[in-house]
Amino acid sequence: MLGPLLPVLMPWLVTRRWFTHERGHLERLRTVSLSVLEEPGREAVLLHALLDARHEGSGTHHYQLLVGLRPRLPAALTGARIGQAESGRWAGWTLYEGTEDHELMERLLARTEQGAGGALQLSLTGSEPLPSGLSARALAVEQSNSTVVFGDRLLFKLFRQPEPGEHPETDVLRGLTRVNCDRIPGLVGWMHTEGTAQESVVLGILEEFLPARGDGWDLAVRQAADCVSGSCRVVPALDGFTGEAQELGRAVAELHTALGEAFGRQELGPTEIVGLVDRMRLDLRTALEQVPELEPYGGRLQALYEDFGKLAVRGRGRGLPGQRIHGDLHLGQVLRTEDGWKVIDFEGEPSRPVAERRLPQPVLKDVAGMLRSFDYAGRQALATLAAEEEASESERESAEQTAARLRRLRRAYAWSVRNRRAFTAGYAAAGLVDPHCHPVVLRAFEAEKAVYEAVYESQHRPAWLPIPLAAVQRLVSGR
Numbered sequence: 001m002l003g004p005l006l007p008v009l010m011p012w013l014v015t016r017r018w019f020t021h022e023r024g025h026l027e028r029l030r031t032v033s034l035s036v037l038e039e040p041g042r043e044a045v046l047l048h049a050l051l052d053a054r055h056e057g058s059g060t061h062h063y064q065l066l067v068g069l070r071p072r073l074p075a076a077l078t079g080a081r082i083g084q085a086e087s088g089r090w091a092g093w094t095l096y097e098g099t100e101d102h103e104l105m106e107r108l109l110a111r112t113e114q115g116a117g118g119a120l121q122l123s124l125t126g127s128e129p130l131p132s133g134l135s136a137r138a139l140a141v142e143q144s145n146s147t148v149v150f151g152d153r154l155l156f157k158l159f160r161q162p163e164p165g166e167h168p169e170t171d172v173l174r175g176l177t178r179v180n181c182d183r184i185p186g187l188v189g190w191m192h193t194e195g196t197a198q199e200s201v202v203l204g205i206l207e208e209f210l211p212a213r214g215d216g217w218d219l220a221v222r223q224a225a226d227c228v229s230g231s232c233r234v235v236p237a238l239d240g241f242t243g244e245a246q247e248l249g250r251a252v253a254e255l256h257t258a259l260g261e262a263f264g265r266q267e268l269g270p271t272e273i274v275g276l277v278d279r280m281r282l283d284l285r286t287a288l289e290q291v292p293e294l295e296p297y298g299g300r301l302q303a304l305y306e307d308f309g310k311l312a313v314r315g316r317g318r319g320l321p322g323q324r325i326h327g328d329l330h331l332g333q334v335l336r337t338e339d340g341w342k343v344i345d346f347e348g349e350p351s352r353p354v355a356e357r358r359l360p361q362p363v364l365k366d367v368a369g370m371l372r373s374f375d376y377a378g379r380q381a382l383a384t385l386a387a388e389e390e391a392s393e394s395e396r397e398s399a400e401q402t403a404a405r406l407r408r409l410r411r412a413y414a415w416s417v418r419n420r421r422a423f424t425a426g427y428a429a430a431g432l433v434d435p436h437c438h439p440v441v442l443r444a445f446e447a448e449k450a451v452y453e454a455v456y457e458s459q460h461r462p463a464w465l466p467i468p469l470a471a472v473q474r475l476v477s478g479r
Contacts, residue, residue, distance in 0.1 A: 002031045002049055004088030008095055009065070012082045013053070018144045018160035020061045021459070027054045032062070033193065035118045037107055045069040045090070046104040048120060050162070050193075050201065064162050064203055066098035066108075066146070077101060099146045099158065105136035109150065109206075112191055120203070124189040125177070130154070130206075144350055149209055154188060158204040161350070167202035168357050172324070172346040175262035176255075183255045183343050185210050210342055216248065216331035217377065220419070224381035227415045228408045244341075245374070245419040248334060249426025251341035252370065256325065256363045256431060263324040266360055270313045273320060276361075277309035280448050287451045291458045293469055294451065300476035301447055308444035320441070321433070322360035327352075329366040330373035349452075367427060367435050368445035371420050372453065372471065378416035379467045382408055447475045 006029050013019055014026060032050040047067040054060045073081060073094040080100035085093050098104050112122035113130055124130070134151030141147065148156040159167065173187040186208040193201045213219065223241040268276070281302060288298050312320040326333070327348030335342045348357030385408060428434040435442055453468035 001036070001089060002034050002047065005047075005067070005085055005090070005095060006031075008083035008085060009067070013063070013065075016160070018146075019053075019063070020161070025056050027056050029053050033119060035120055037104070037111055037117065039107065042103075043070050043072070044101060044103055046098050046101075046108060048098075048108070062161060062163060064158060064160055066104075066158065068096045068098040068101045068104050069093045070096070099138045099148055102136040105138075105148045105156070106134070106150075109136070109156065119194050120191060121194060122189055122191050122206070124206075125174070125187050130188070145204075152211065153209055154206055155185065155209040156191075156204055156206050158191075159202065159347075162201045162203055163354055164201050165198050165354065167205070168327075168348050168354060169346040170202055170205055171358075172259070172262075173205070173207065175324075176258055179258050179261045181255065181258035181262075182339070183251050183258070183341065184346075185342060185344060210335050210337050210344075212335040212337045212342070214336060216334040216336065216341075217373070219244070219336060220331050220374065220377040221381050221384075224378050224412065224415045225384060228378070228381045228385055228411045230407075230411070242418055242422045244336065245422035246426035248341050248370075249423040249428075250430040251334070251343065252329070252366065252423075253427045253429075253431030255343050256323070256366070259325065260323045260432070265321060265323040268312070268320045268322040268360065268362070272322065272360075273309055273312045277305050279356075280305045280444070283448070284451055287455045291454045291465075293458075293465065294454055294472065297472050297476050301451065301472065304444050304447050304476065307440055311440050320362055322362055324358070325361045325363055325366045326369075327357050327361070327366070329369040331370070331377060332373070362441065362445075363431070363433055364435060364438055364441050365445045367424070368442055369449055370423060371442075372446055372449045374420045374423065375416045375471055376453075376467060377419075378412040379470070381415075382412040383464075383467075443475055447472065450475065 010026065010029055013029070014021070030052040032052055034050075035048040037046040037048065038044075045068070047065070047069065049065045049067065051063045051065060052060045053063060067082070068077070068080070069085070069090050070077075071093050073096060077096055077100060080097040082095040082097065085091055085095060108117070108120075109122070109130070111117040112120050113124070115121065131151070131153060134153060136148050136150050136156075139147040139149060145160050146158045148158070150156065157169075167190070170187070170190045173184060176184050177187055188206040188208065190205045191203045193203065195201075220241060284298065284301055284305070288294050294301075326343065326346060328345065328350070329343075333343060333345045335344060348354075424435045428436060450468045450471040454465060454472065457465040457468060
């Protein structure tokens with residue numbers, strides 16, 4: 001049934017933010033499962049499909065597709081159009097991104113809750129039914145999943161690359177709910193396929209919708225831009241974001257405490273630490289092949305990893321504390337609500353195998369990810385202002401313009417430093433670890449994150465590559 005639609009879907013699929021691009025062209029798409037959600041008297045049809053995509057010379061990736069079909073596409077859905085079916089049951093019908101259609105998303109939620117979704121099921125954490133009559137709307141955000149909000153009460157996050165077995169995010173949210181952690185959205189339920197716990201595929205989670213003033217990234221970049229442009233005073237108490245950064249540090253520390261209570265803590269002995277350093281070295285070798293600009297720093301980056309490994313193994317003969325962590329923490333993963341900072345998106349680093357994401361890790365790995373994010377926010381604010389000026393200025397830069405550019409650079413760096421310090425101070429005040437007391441460990445994890453960022457930017461946003469490269473240069477230089 002899906003076969004005639006694959007020629008239309010394939011060129012669209014490779015343009016998606018959540019599609020993994022591998023070396024070698026996309027060889028084929030194979031349908032693993034297909035559910036058709038249609039209702040008598042209604043034109044719109046929802047196709048829910050799980051596909052395997054195989055690339056020449058590499059492995060297979062799994063994708064979840066939600067494709068809408070209509071004989072005539074309403075004007076409101078023009079931007080979601082994929083193409084037109086040329087043959088098969090729906091010949092002449094228009095294919096479009098199904099999450100953009102509120103009617104189809106409302107049908108999906110209702111049918112799965114009622115147990116009428118065929119192979120698709122919705123399991124709820126409580127015994128109460130979901131509120132009825134909630135209108136759906138897709139969130140227009142750039143991310144690796146798709147998000148639909150129902151009536152500003154529920155948020156439905158659909159995983160675009162689901163894997164069989166328990167999903168890390170459902171696992172973490174259930175554990176944190178069990179210990180009454182108030183730094184997360186409440187878990188309402190999760191959608192999955194039929195089968196045992198190991199065979200079933202978790203397709204998405206349904207959680208409490210958190211009204212927020214914005215995510216940490218947007219708030220930080222706006223404040224940094226004000227400071228870089230000279231619109232705010234560069235006194236820490238008057239920064240405008242420093243207090244928020246300190247409170248964010250407290251929130252992350254409280255989250256780590258709750259994760260330790262929910263999943264336990266353990267000492268990482270020499271074997272675990274050596275394995276951790278080996279993974280860092282392997283990632284570095286891969287990165288050096290993909291990003292030639294990293295080559296001058298390769299030896300010194302490896303030395304940072306080695307120093308971390310030696311220190312951790314020798315440290316008082318006890319190894320290094322480890323526990324479940326967020327795994328992909330940055331300013332875009334936190335929301336500023338009326339009740340303070342909330343942490344979201346507990347999938348972990350998408351490029352890592354699921355089993356690896358569940359392993360106990362040092363909490364400083366999360367801290368390093370957030371510190372890198374503050375550096376990014378300052379640099380992004382600087383880049384945004386520079387782009388605005390380039391559009392209005394002549395090609396030749398005057399001495400006055402050069403001086404102004406250097407002043408902005410210093411302000412961006414000062415903004416990042418202030419807020420990095422505020423975050424670590426907040427974390428130290430509320431956490432079990434003081435980041436200031438572990439500079440070698442923190443530097444190694446920051447370097448690891450900057451290398452990861454360099455690979456990502458070289459593949460997706462080459463204009464941003466100087467940001468992680470500047471961080472790598474700073475870190476290997478001991479600054």
